Amino acid sequence: MCAGKPHEYSPFEGRGRLKDMKTDQEREAHRRFVQALQHEHLTCAKPDCGGAMDVVDLTPHNARVKTYEATCERCHMVEKITGKEEHQPAWDVARSE
Numbered sequence: 125m126c127a128g129k130p131h132e133y134s135p136f137e138g139r140g141r142l143k144d145m146k147t148d149q150e151r152e153a154h155r156r157f158v159q160a161l162q163h164e165h166l167t168c169a170k171p172d173c174g175g176a177m178d179v180v181d182l183t184p185h186n187a188r189v190k191t192y193e194a195t196c197e198r199c200h201m202v203e204k205i206t207g208k209e210e211h212q213p214a215w216d217v218a219r220s221e
Contacts, residue, residue, distance in 0.1 A: 152169075153205075156169070156194075156203075157190075157205050157207050160179050160190075160194065161190060163179075166194055168199060169201075169203065170196065170199055170201050173196060173198055173201070174198075175197050175198025176196070176197050177194040177195065177196055177197070177203070178194065178195050178196075178197055179192050179193070179194045179205075180192065180193050180194075180195075188209055189207045189208065189209050190206070191204070191205070192204075192205040192206070193205070
């Protein structure tokens with residue numbers, strides 16, 4: 125803990141998960157990806173717009189990573205929303221303790 129900075133509790137503390145910490149931008153990109161994946165309503169990320177986004181799934185049939193293209197109905201901004209391939213997913217790791 126650094127002097128002068130309040131300590132925030134992390135459920136991953138002491139578990140070697142420091143590499144999993146994300147920036148605000150990465151968290152927001154992940155949140156938008158999950159919204160697209162779950163067919164939830166997306167709004168334009170452009171400041172002062174907030175228009176509804178028309179989302180199209182561009183993922184090829186045999187792809188390992190989902191890709192979407194979202195177009196704002198109001199300002200016509202186009203946003204590419206892509207997932208990330210996980211090479212070592214936690215759900216696929218068997219542990220013997």
